[in-house]
Amino acid sequence: MASTTPAKTKTKVLKFDSEEDVAVALAKYTADLSEKYIKQKGSFSVVLSGGTLIDTLRKLVESPYKDSVDWSKWLIFWVDERVVPLDHEDSNYLLAWRGFLSKVPIPTSNIYAINDKKSPADAADDYEERLKHLVESKILPISDVTGFPKFDLMLLGMGPDGHVASLFPSRQHRYEKKRWVTFITDSPKPPPPRITFTFPVINSASEIAMVITGADLADTTKIALGDGQTPGSTPLPCCEVSAEGELTWFLDKDAASKL
Numbered sequence: 016m017a018s019t020t021p022a023k024t025k026t027k028v029l030k031f032d033s034e035e036d037v038a039v040a041l042a043k044y045t046a047d048l049s050e051k052y053i054k055q056k057g058s059f060s061v062v063l064s065g066g067t068l069i070d071t072l073r074k075l076v077e078s079p080y081k082d083s084v085d086w087s088k089w090l091i092f093w094v095d096e097r098v099v100p101l102d103h104e105d106s107n108y109l110l111a112w113r114g115f116l117s118k119v120p121i122p123t124s125n126i127y128a129i130n131d132k133k134s135p136a137d138a139a140d141d142y143e144e145r146l147k148h149l150v151e152s153k154i155l156p157i158s159d160v161t162g163f164p165k166f167d168l169m170l171l172g173m174g175p176d177g178h179v180a181s182l183f184p185s186r187q188h189r190y191e192k193k194r195w196v197t198f199i200t201d202s203p204k205p206p207p208p209r210i211t212f213t214f215p216v217i218n219s220a221s222e223i224a225m226v227i228t229g230a231d232l233a234d235t236t237k238i239a240l241g242d243g244q245t246p247g248s249t250p251l252p253c254c255e256v257s258a259e260g261e262l263t264w265f266l267d268k269d270a271a272s273k274l
């Protein structure tokens with residue numbers, strides 16, 4: 016039977032002097048993976064987060080990558096999305112569109128935004144159905160190890176409370192083991208209605224980058240990269256991230272200051 020625990024994870028922790036250096040390294044890392052996966056399988060599936068990640072990706076849409084990356088082969092997904100209209104200031108799609116997608120020629124048919132006309136429950140069902148359709152069409156593979164869809168690269172951020180995607184420490188949906196996409200209507204961080212990939216999907220990725228910058232994340236980074244224990248409570252969601260292939264933490268000096 017398929018297990019939801021990846022067979023092995025290689026974890027790398029990269030520390031940089033500044034957020035600017037993280038942005039430079041993240042652009043090269045992503046462009047190199049793009050070349051590798053397009054050569055290997057003809058496409059590159061990238062899962063975006065919202066938050067500060069999009070700004071840290073800024074170097075990827077500059078020279079030399081703007082012209083050297085084969086954007087026509089990229090497929091874009093969201094690890095989580097706020098259930099608001101796509102042109103709403105809180106939308107992760109809008110954030111990515113402004114800071115990244117509008118600057119490079121990824122075909123619009125390869126950009127998988129949520130259906131913003133649906134309720135959170137229906138939007139999660141709809142996104143999961145669309146992923147299943149992509150699997151049936153052989154556009155997305157399934158992991159032999161976990162039985163969940165296998166994306167090439169997940170680009171994740173983390174909140175000071177240890178949440179990743181929209182999987183929050185105090186909410187039960189973080190423990191979902193069967194669904195690919197789930198939802199929440201009472202997110203502790205606004206806006207309350209959100210959909211999110213589940214851990215089995217996140218952890219089935221070939222590569223995961225945890226992109227963590229800023230002093231407000233130093234304590235949580237220490238927990239995540241230490242023994243993973245928060246005294247008196249269950250492990251934080253950020254401690255549950257483990258790629259089927261390789262997990263790379265990109266930290267600036269401030270985020271790494273308590274390691």
Ligand SMILES: O=C1O[C@H](COP(=O)(O)O)[C@@H](O)[C@H](O)[C@H]1O
Pocket residue numbers: 063064065066067068095096097107171172173174175178179180181204
């Ligand atoms: O609400 C969210 O928060 C996390 C972390 O965001 P950041 O601003 O602290 O970087 C983000 O990864 C997620 O996609 C977003 O919806």
